[in-house]
Amino acid sequence: MLPYGVNATFLAKLEEIVGHAYILNDPNELLTYESDGLARLHAKPGCVLLPGSAADVQQIVRQCHQHRIPFVARGHGTGLSGGALPHPDGVLIVLSRLNRILEIDIANQRVTVEPGVINLDVTKCVAPQGYYYAPDPSSQLICSIGGNVAENSGGAHCLKYGFTVHHVVGVEAVLPDGEMVHLGGPALDAPGLDVLAALVGSEGTLAVVTKVTLRILRAPERVRTILAAFESTDAAGAAVSEFIAAGIIPAAVEMMDRLTIEAAEAAVHPNFPKAEAVLIVELDGTQSEVDGLFEIVEAICRRTGGTEIHIAKNNDERARIWRGRKAAFAAMGRVSPNYYVQDGVIPRTKLSEVLGRIRALEKRSGLRIGNVFHAGDGNLHPLICYDEQIPGQGDLAEKVGAEILQYCIEAGGSITGEHGVGVDKSAYMAKMFSESDLDTMQKLRCAFDPASLCNPGKVFPTPRLCGEVPGPYRQHPAERAGLAERM
Amino acid sequence: MREGTSADAVEGIIPKFVAEPASAEEVTATLEQAARDRLSVVTRGSGTKLGWGPPLQSIDILLSTARLNKVVAHRHGDLTATIESGATLANVNRELAAHRQWIPLDPYSGDRATIGGIVATNDSGPRRHRYGAPRDLIIGVEFARADGVIARGGGIVVKNVAGYDLPRLMTGSFGCLGVILTATFKLYPLTASSQTLVVDLRDTRQLAALAGSILASHLTPTALEFQTPPLRLLLRFESIDASVQQQSATARQMIDSAGLSARTVTGDDEAELWTRYGAPRAAGAAVKVSAMPTELASTLTLLDRLAAGNYSANGRAGLGVFVLHLDGDAAALEKIVVGLRESLPAGRGSAVVMKGPVDFRKQVDVWGPIGDGLPLMKAVKQRFDPDSLLNRGRGPGGL
Numbered sequence: 001m002l003p004y005g006v007n008a009t010f011l012a013k014l015e016e017i018v019g020h021a022y023i024l025n026d027p028n029e030l031l032t033y034e035s036d037g038l039a040r041l042h043a044k045p046g047c048v049l050l051p052g053s054a055a056d057v058q059q060i061v062r063q064c065h066q067h068r069i070p071f072v073a074r075g076h077g078t079g080l081s082g083g084a085l086p087h088p089d090g091v092l093i094v095l096s097r098l099n100r101i102l103e104i105d106i107a108n109q110r111v112t113v114e115p116g117v118i119n120l121d122v123t124k125c126v127a128p129q130g131y132y133y134a135p136d137p138s139s140q141l142i143c144s145i146g147g148n149v150a151e152n153s154g155g156a157h158c159l160k161y162g163f164t165v166h167h168v169v170g171v172e173a174v175l176p177d178g179e180m181v182h183l184g185g186p187a188l189d190a191p192g193l194d195v196l197a198a199l200v201g202s203e204g205t206l207a208v209v210t211k212v213t214l215r216i217l218r219a220p221e222r223v224r225t226i227l228a229a230f231e232s233t234d235a236a237g238a239a240v241s242e243f244i245a246a247g248i249i250p251a252a253v254e255m256m257d258r259l260t261i262e263a264a265e266a267a268v269h270p271n272f273p274k275a276e277a278v279l280i281v282e283l284d285g286t287q288s289e290v291d292g293l294f295e296i297v298e299a300i301c302r303r304t305g306g307t308e309i310h311i312a313k314n315n316d317e318r319a320r321i322w323r324g325r326k327a328a329f330a331a332m333g334r335v336s337p338n339y340y341v342q343d344g345v346i347p348r349t350k351l352s353e354v355l356g357r358i359r360a361l362e363k364r365s366g367l368r369i370g371n372v373f374h375a376g377d378g379n380l381h382p383l384i385c386y387d388e389q390i391p392g393q394g395d396l397a398e399k400v401g402a403e404i405l406q407y408c409i410e411a412g413g414s415i416t417g418e419h420g421v422g423v424d425k426s427a428y429m430a431k432m433f434s435e436s437d438l439d440t441m442q443k444l445r446c447a448f449d450p451a452s453l454c455n456p457g458k459v460f461p462t463p464r465l466c467g468e469v470p471g472p473y474r475q476h477p478a479e480r481a482g483l484a485e486r487m
Numbered sequence: 488m489r490e491g492t493s494a495d496a497v498e499g500i501i502p503k504f505v506a507e508p509a510s511a512e513e514v515t516a517t518l519e520q521a522a523r524d525r526l527s528v529v530t531r532g533s534g535t536k537l538g539w540g541p542p543l544q545s546i547d548i549l550l551s552t553a554r555l556n557k558v559v560a561h562r563h564g565d566l567t568a569t570i571e572s573g574a575t576l577a578n579v580n581r582e583l584a585a586h587r588q589w590i591p592l593d594p595y596s597g598d599r600a601t602i603g604g605i606v607a608t609n610d611s612g613p614r615r616h617r618y619g620a621p622r623d624l625i626i627g628v629e630f631a632r633a634d635g636v637i638a639r640g641g642g643i644v645v646k647n648v649a650g651y652d653l654p655r656l657m658t659g660s661f662g663c664l665g666v667i668l669t670a671t672f673k674l675y676p677l678t679a680s681s682q683t684l685v686v687d688l689r690d691t692r693q694l695a696a697l698a699g700s701i702l703a704s705h706l707t708p709t710a711l712e713f714q715t716p717p718l719r720l721l722l723r724f725e726s727i728d729a730s731v732q733q734q735s736a737t738a739r740q741m742i743d744s745a746g747l748s749a750r751t752v753t754g755d756d757e758a759e760l761w762t763r764y765g766a767p768r769a770a771g772a773a774v775k776v777s778a779m780p781t782e783l784a785s786t787l788t789l790l791d792r793l794a795a796g797n798y799s800a801n802g803r804a805g806l807g808v809f810v811l812h813l814d815g816d817a818a819a820l821e822k823i824v825v826g827l828r829e830s831l832p833a834g835r836g837s838a839v840v841m842k843g844p845v846d847f848r849k850q851v852d853v854w855g856p857i858g859d860g861l862p863l864m865k866a867v868k869q870r871f872d873p874d875s876l877l878n879r880g881r882g883p884g885g886l
């Protein structure tokens with residue numbers, strides 16, 4: 001039976017927009033779209049649409065708005081917080097067919113793409129000219145720019161170069177009432193409120209993005225990477241503190257602990273030393289700057305107890321080190337039947353204290369916890385190992401994950417550094433933010449989506465209605481077109 | 488709260504009341520009263536930018552942030568700091584220098600401008616080329632809404648995607664969404680060494696060619712500025728000494744091979760050069776112009792025609808953003824601004840009037856076209872400040 005709202009007449013209208021081949025409502029076809037990267041949660045949408053243009057997206061959203069049908073945008077479904085989890089009574093708008101690179105402007109360092117373009121493809125299209133797109137999530141081979149914009153995605157190199165929000169200069173987006181807006185643009189400082197910045201990281205709850213203009217950067221003259229082993233995560237943490245104290249902001253500083261080193265070794269053989277912790281430090285910039293600072297970094301690693309130190313001699317060695325780091329999540333499958341990826345942030349100086357608490361929790365819960373982090377910016381990714389076959393362990397893993405978030409909040413940090421709140425963490429928002437903070441964010445949501453149709457039920461702990469604010473009357477497009485009247 | 492006097496006047500308008508809160512609670516109390524009695528509120532930092540936007544009609548309450556002026560926390564190990572909005576950037580950076588760190592912002596009048604004012608206008612200076620604008624550096628905000636309720640967004644960690652990005656929404660909102668109480672920034676280490684190259688140029692073609700080749704090179708200058716008249720390019724390198732020397736040498740080679748010559752400025756002369764750089768004219772108008780970097784030269788050529796050579800300008804050659812200083816009567820000024828906007832289609836450029844004689848600002852559209860996002864921005868203003876009490880009519884697009 002079709003859910004209420006998404007009925008045959010409505011489906012017929014949608015089919016008219018996208019064409020028969022691009023509307024899916026057969027239960028088998030829907031399977032692929034029931035979950036995103038957070039496989040634990042799934043829901044069957046009323047239907048799945050694969051629009052081929054921004055105009056199609058706009059028409060779909062207009063239909064949804066007119067019939068008060070909720071809709072959820074989906075990029076490539078790699079999100080880890082359930083952001084793209086379908087609404088059972090709504091439609092899922094999959095943007096994978098909007099995958100064209102529209103404009104490359106090297107001289108102005110801009111690339112304009114459709115939202116379904118894969119992150120790494122942006123770099124690929126400008127690499128021949130010596131440029132790249134800086135935000136590099138580990139999923140960059142598979143995730144979409146639209147998803148990156150929605151999640152404000154980061155990556156290992158964001159320590160020096162910033163997150164998606166620092167690299168998006170303009171978007172075209174369809175608002176929840178079907179109006180299309182152009183925010184920002186290739187030029188900087190478009191006058192107006194920075195609603196573009198608010199849209200970035202809004203997890204698909206404010207609009208559907210249909211076009212994105214990105215800033216690209218000149219590839220650095222020199223890149224050097226060092227891998228240092230330490231006797232403890234504390235010693236590795238001390239080295240990081242010393243880099244900062246020495247006034248060095250590396251391009252990336254990543255830390256892995258024993259369990260994640262073992263897992264990575266088993267999975268992709270990066271030839272990491274057996275140690276309690278390794279640090280991967282990368283410097284980039286001009287030759288003289290990198291060489292000068294690299295000496296200091298190496299000296300600090302030795303002074304703070306680095307046992308084994310490898311310096312990548314060429315691009316292959318560098319790639320091998322990064323392969324080990326980037327495979328860390330997936331590699332956990334080698335050491336545990338199941339694992340749960342947590343994402344929290346702490347002020348970097350609290351690393352030792354919070355890791356201590358995580359170690360104690362590991363003992364107390366009996367679940368092994370591997371740790372990989374973006375150590376430069378304090379973004380922890382505890383990987384909680386469990387076995388689904390053992391009754392209760394799945395739930396326990398979740399509880400352990402929740403407790404770690406509590407440590408992050410107590411340390412003054414955040415419940416998410418890059419994976420988003422989604423459905424997964426909406427319950428923790430109230431622990432991090434006060435009622436009035438959340439109420440204020442709600443005001444923003446209501447300005448974009450007064451009818452609560454755009455990815456409802458995500459990010460915020462309790463669904464709220466927007467209430468009537470006597471505002472300037474805006475004619476609905478359907479009214480203007482004479483298709484509907486306000487009652 | 489006290490009654491306003493002529494000493495409190497903003498562009499000749501004496502506020503009915505002046506509030507000088509010393510705490511967040513006092514800001515709340517002031518705003519609650521304003522909301523109850525429907526009094527309009529104008530927020531004032533040190534007043535360096537009160538002339539931005541259209542002229543004021545009247546002021547019920549002038550809310551000064553001057554007494555909210557502390558560095559709340561400098562977490563040097565984390566490279567972050569939380570600052571009250573009334574603190575001046577200069578004082579803050581003096582304090583942060585104790586650990587050889589700073590907020591890498593250098594807008595003109597940086598010695599007087601307050602953190603709140605800089606955030607509210609997203610104002611920056613030459614080093615934006617390397618470090619970005621306030622929007623790129625802010626990681627947390629605490630503000631009082633129009634109803635007096637205090638809200639926070641972001642936090643004290645550099646990486647954080649929990650909830651909507653209120654810090655960036657407040658940045659560049661010109662005080663029309665709330666009164667900023669504190670802002671938290673990511674900091675940068677102070678650099679060890681600095682050098683500036685000054686290149687005299689004959690025409691805008693040379694500017695385009697030289698700036699273009701520097702942008703396409705591996706050089707990482709902290710500033711890449713142009714100035715006119717006389718037309719010059721300024722290039723600043725800041726890093727460890729070896730890198731400054733190497734980059735400066737490489738840049739001089741590029742300049743030589745373009746048939747130009749560079750003057751190297753260091754030490755006190757360099758400090759002096761940058762302190763005076765970008766000083767506004769006492770009279771006249773100032774317009775913030777943004778264009779695509781490759782269209783900078785043609786924009787200047789257009790200005791030669793529109794302003795008949797009677798203008799000066801300086802700004803970010805690598806980013807396409809600059810400040811234009813103009814003289815003339817209201818009609819002449821407006822003609823230039825309108826002419827300029829014709830060559831800057833929405834998204835590919837803008838010209839916003841920052842400062843100027845009251846009669847000019849009354850008659851000109853200060854912001855220029857906002858584009859199809861304006862109804863959305865109005866909806867945001869409506870939700871945050873339904874009675875339009877905060878900086879009424881002075882938010883971007885006339886919000």
Ligand SMILES: Cc1cc2nc3c(=O)[nH]c(=O)nc-3n(C[C@H](O)[C@H](O)[C@H](O)COP(=O)(O)OP(=O)(O)OC[C@H]3O[C@@H](n4cnc5c(N)ncnc54)[C@H](O)[C@@H]3O)c2cc1C
Pocket residue numbers: 036037072073074075076077078079080082083084095115136137138139142143144145146147148149150151152153154155156203204205207208209210329330418419455
């Ligand atoms: C192995 C692995 C490693 C990862 N590593 C990282 C990492 O290092 N850093 C990091 O930040 N993330 C990482 N992620 C998470 C994920 O890849 C990112 O969040 C990514 O940006 C999601 O992109 P997507 O196209 O898959 O989006 P989806 O999962 O399809 O959607 C994510 C959210 O974006 C919204 N959305 C998608 N497209 C649009 C659009 N066009 N308009 C509006 N809203 C839209 C959806 O509604 C949803 O809320 C990782 C994931 C995996 C599986």
